[in-house]
Amino acid sequence: MMAERVIPHERAGFADLACRLRGARRTLLASLTICLGLMSILALTIGPVSIPFERVLAAVIGWNKADQTEIIVLSIRLPRVVLALAAGAVLGLCGAALQGLFRNPLADPGLIGVATGGAFMVALSIVVMSAVAPSLLAELGPYALPVFASLGSFAAIAAVYALGRRNGALSSADMLLAGIAINAMAASGIGYLTFLSTDEQLRTLTFWMLGSLSQSAWEQILPAAALATACSLALMFNAHALNACLLGEREARYLGVDVDRLKQRIIILSGLGVGAAVAVTGVIGFIGLVAPHIVRLMAGADHRIVLPGSALVGALILLIADSIARIAVPPAELPIGILTSAIGAPFFLWLLKTRRSAIQ
Amino acid sequence: MIVSRRDFIAAAALLLLPSWRARASARRVIALGGDITEIVYALGAGDRLVGRDQTSTFPEAARALPDVGYYRNLSAEGILSLKPDFIIAAAAAGPGNVLRQIEAAGVGIVQVPQDYAPKALIEKVRIVGEALGLQAEANALCARLKQKFDAVLARVAAFTDKPKAMVLMNGANGLQAAGLNTAAHAMLSLAGAQNVFDTYSGYKPVSFEAVAAAAPDAIVMMEHALLALGGEEKLASHPALRLTPALRNKRIIAREGQYLLGFGPRMPEAVEDLALALRRGAG
Numbered sequence: 131m132m133a134e135r136v137i138p139h140e141r142a143g144f145a146d147l148a149c150r151l152r153g154a155r156r157t158l159l160a161s162l163t164i165c166l167g168l169m170s171i172l173a174l175t176i177g178p179v180s181i182p183f184e185r186v187l188a189a190v191i192g193w194n195k196a197d198q199t200e201i202i203v204l205s206i207r208l209p210r211v212v213l214a215l216a217a218g219a220v221l222g223l224c225g226a227a228l229q230g231l232f233r234n235p236l237a238d239p240g241l242i243g244v245a246t247g248g249a250f251m252v253a254l255s256i257v258v259m260s261a262v263a264p265s266l267l268a269e270l271g272p273y274a275l276p277v278f279a280s281l282g283s284f285a286a287i288a289a290v291y292a293l294g295r296r297n298g299a300l301s302s303a304d305m306l307l308a309g310i311a312i313n314a315m316a317a318s319g320i321g322y323l324t325f326l327s328t329d330e331q332l333r334t335l336t337f338w339m340l341g342s343l344s345q346s347a348w349e350q351i352l353p354a355a356a357l358a359t360a361c362s363l364a365l366m367f368n369a370h371a372l373n374a375c376l377l378g379e380r381e382a383r384y385l386g387v388d389v390d391r392l393k394q395r396i397i398i399l400s401g402l403g404v405g406a407a408v409a410v411t412g413v414i415g416f417i418g419l420v421a422p423h424i425v426r427l428m429a430g431a432d433h434r435i436v437l438p439g440s441a442l443v444g445a446l447i448l449l450i451a452d453s454i455a456r457i458a459v460p461p462a463e464l465p466i467g468i469l470t471s472a473i474g475a476p477f478f479l480w481l482l483k484t485r486r487s488a489i490q
Numbered sequence: 491m492i493v494s495r496r497d498f499i500a501a502a503a504l505l506l507l508p509s510w511r512a513r514a515s516a517r518r519v520i521a522l523g524g525d526i527t528e529i530v531y532a533l534g535a536g537d538r539l540v541g542r543d544q545t546s547t548f549p550e551a552a553r554a555l556p557d558v559g560y561y562r563n564l565s566a567e568g569i570l571s572l573k574p575d576f577i578i579a580a581a582a583a584g585p586g587n588v589l590r591q592i593e594a595a596g597v598g599i600v601q602v603p604q605d606y607a608p609k610a611l612i613e614k615v616r617i618v619g620e621a622l623g624l625q626a627e628a629n630a631l632c633a634r635l636k637q638k639f640d641a642v643l644a645r646v647a648a649f650t651d652k653p654k655a656m657v658l659m660n661g662a663n664g665l666q667a668a669g670l671n672t673a674a675h676a677m678l679s680l681a682g683a684q685n686v687f688d689t690y691s692g693y694k695p696v697s698f699e700a701v702a703a704a705a706p707d708a709i710v711m712m713e714h715a716l717l718a719l720g721g722e723e724k725l726a727s728h729p730a731l732r733l734t735p736a737l738r739n740k741r742i743i744a745r746e747g748q749y750l751l752g753f754g755p756r757m758p759e760a761v762e763d764l765a766l767a768l769r770r771g772a773g
Contacts, residue, residue: 178571198570201595206566328692329672330582333562344565345587461541461568462559 155435158428162442166215169446173211173453174203178460209346210456214449216355217343217407218417220362222444224400225418226425226436227365230372231396232302238418239404242309245415246316247286248279248408252338253323256331275338276350276409283405286312291397300393302379340465341412343452354406361403362441368396369433376431416471417444420478427485447474516575519622522561523580525611526602527552528754529618530578533627541572543583548748548756566591578621580604604753606676608639611757631755638758646682646765653768655683655736656706659693660715665730667696673751678710681765698730708768709736712747743767 175186181199189203225238239245255278259267267274289312294305320339327335371392374382382389408414425439451469458464520541521527527546530536536551543561546552558569561583569577569592576598583589589599600621602614612632619628657674659666668674669690678685686704687696709731716722722742725731736742743764749756750764 178565178568180571195594198595202567202570205594206570206591325694330562332692333560342563344563345585347587347590350587456565456567459559461556461565461571462544463563463565463568 151430155429155432159435159438159442162439162446166442166446166449169449169453170211170215173214173449174207176453177202177207177456205348206346209348209351210343210452211449212355213343213346213351213410214452215445216351216358216362217411217414218421218445218448219441220358220403220407220444221414221417221448222421222440222442223362223365223437224404225420225444226422226433226440227368227372227396228400228418229422230375230433230436231393232306233375233378234302234306235423236419237306239400240413240415240418241313242290242306243286243312243316244283244309244401244404245408245413246313246320248283248405249339249413250316250319250323251278251282251285252412253320253327253335254278254282256334256338257323257327260331273350276354276406279409280402280405282316283408284401286316287397287401287405291394300390302393305393305397338412339467341414341467341470342463343411343448343455343466344463346410351410354410357406358403361399361406365396365399365403366437366441368392369437372433372437376433411466414448414467414470416474417447420474421447424474424478424481427481516622518573518575520558520569520572520574520577521546521579522558522564522577522583523602523604524548524748524752525604525614525754526578526580526618528748528752528756529615529631530622532631532755533615533619533622533624535622535624538622540574541569545748545752548746548752548754564588566595570595570597576600576621578602578618606673606753608635608643608680608757611753611755612636615755635755635758639761642758642762642765643680645762646680649682649765649769651682651769653683653707654686654705655708655710655768656686656701656704658709658711658715658719660718664695665698665701666693667701668693673753674710677751677761677764680761681768683708683765683768701730702733704734706734706736707739708741708743709734710743710745710750710764710768712750713744714747716742716744741768741770 174190175181175183179199179202181203185199186203189200190208192200193204195201195204221239228237228239228242229235231237252275255267255274270277290305290309291300293308294300294302296304324332324335371382371387374385374387375389375392377385379389404418421444422436422440424443425436429435429439447470448466451466451473454469454473455464455466517538518540519530519535519538521530521539522543524543524545524547527539527542528548530539531549531552536549539552539555541558542552542555543564544557544559545561546555556572558564558572561580563585564583566588574597577592578600579589579602581601581603583601593599600617602617604610604614612635615628615632615635619625619631655678657668657672657678659668659674667687668685669687669692670685671691672693675685675688686706716725719725719728725742726737731737745760745763748754749760
């Protein structure tokens with residue numbers, strides 16, 4: 131009798147808790163989305179050239195590149211905002227997916243060589259291709275670096291994938307270690323190319339390695355942003371499978387998750403997505419690592435919230451960093467790589483301190 | 491209000507006048523490249539500049555202008571915020587996308603080719619002068635420069651010796667020396683000296699042993715590199731440099747970077763200065 135009375139009561143309690151949690155998560159995602167929307171509008175409005183808000187609005191609505199203010203809004207600011215959103219989202223999301231897949235809190239696209247692989251190919255094209263095959267570079271024109279970066283990222287991912295196979299199955303630990311080794315190889319390759327480079331090449335290389343959204347031109351960022359967004363959307367569908375993986379690979383298999391297919395999917399999508407982003411922004415570190423952790427500290431480890439949350443937080447960090455880069459030292463500009471860490475790291479540490487003590 | 495009226499006048503000027511006249515009357519110019527800024531000032535048009543890049547540090551007045559950053563890593567909106575009528579840029583300025591954005595916003599860019607030779611400097615002056623509508627001033631400056639070069643190069647040619655020298659670029663993290671195809675190498679050649687590191691191209695780190703083995707008679711460096719190494723007194727105890735004849739004979743030549751390697755209008759003086767300093771006290 132007693133038991134019958136208690137159990138429904140407890141069940142109701144759990145259901146209530148689950149309901150409240152779901153509500154809290156929805157609120158978090160909604161407020162992140164609103165923040166991102168407001169920040170995008172702010173990013174379109176502020177800049178070294180002061181343009182009143184109503185003119186920005188008129189330019190975006192009219193989509194008419196007639197005078198200089200409209201060109202600044204539509205051809206200089208808007209592509210940067212779009213690129214920051216797409217690249218930030220895909221970096222955050224890939225970080226979340228790779229951390230979940232490898233069950234390692236340090237995994238991020240930078241760690242397993244995806245970004246460095248892209249950077250290596252860019253260095254190769256700047257230093258070697260310009261001497262060996264200048265006609266090819268001339269033919270590719272502004273697409274040269276993006277094309278090479280994507281090839282490099284994808285080659286790095288493919289190598290991680292091939293080296294991580296053990297007895298026909300994919301081993302997360304092997305893939306992670308292979309990724310770290312490939313990262314190191316690509317980094318030493320970049321180091322050697324730096325040594326070979328002329329003064330001019332070296333400077334191009336350095337600025338590219340620091341990352342920047344300043345080069346955004348529609349014809350380059352549209353394909354990259356589209357590819358990054360497609361990969362982001364595809365990655366979102368893996369939340370349930372990644373949740374099962376949190377229990378362990380074997381447990382995930384018992385729960386009916388095809389773990390090998392999952393690994394395959396996530397590796398390929400991350401390679402493509404990060405490659406596309408890195409190709410136009412250069413190497414932007416830290417977002418892939420920290421965005422998922424920020425979401426986890428705020429809302430727990432459920433991938434149904436970590437995946438979309440990381441995309442939103444990643445986009446938000448990159449957008450804020452790029453806005454500061456544009457307005458901090460006008461008329462010059464700060465390298466964005468400095469800012470993503472400078473903004474993300476203190477926030478992350480604050481969250482780590484306050485949340486950890488709150489949980490205890 | 492003031493700004494918009496100025497815009498209106500500039501726009502009217504652009505519409506009403508033929509393009510070369512418009513440029514000649516253009517009051518707002520940005521110079522990208524230390525040599526280009528120097529040429530603009532040498533042509534007496536320094537008051538038209540509204541912006542410069544990070545490498546434009548001479549003359550002193552240029553430092554007061556807004557700095558748009560390093561000329562290979564420009565930002566479109568930053569430059570447009572200075573409301574330039576047009577831009578004179580070194581050929582290496584970029585990136586290309588940013589230049590295209592600036593041009594799309596209706597601001598013309600005059601690109602000036604760069605090369606390490608007296609002839610190239612004359613050509614630069616001519617192009618900058620034309621862009622500013624100051625052809626007569628440019629011709630006069632070119633003639634002056636040509637005359638100076640002729641005198642300096644004749645003087646250098648009269649030297650019978652060919653001192654062995656190295657150009658030390660940066661001393662903070664090991665030693666870095668200039669090889670072939672560098673501004674530094676070109677200056678040594680013009681000054682009638684032999685670069686001891688002529689087996690590689692560009693600026694590369696060199697080992698202490700290689701420096702000692704190369705035994706340069708003189709070490710040429712930019713002032714900030716000497717500062718980074720801790721000044722001339724510190725050099726005397728440097729493990730590699732103290733072994734060179736250059737240190738034994740105290741032949742350390744430190745000059746301001748833009749003067750020594752900028753290839754601007756001060757180039758003839760810099761060549762003569764270097765040629766004499768390389769042979770100072772020598773027999």
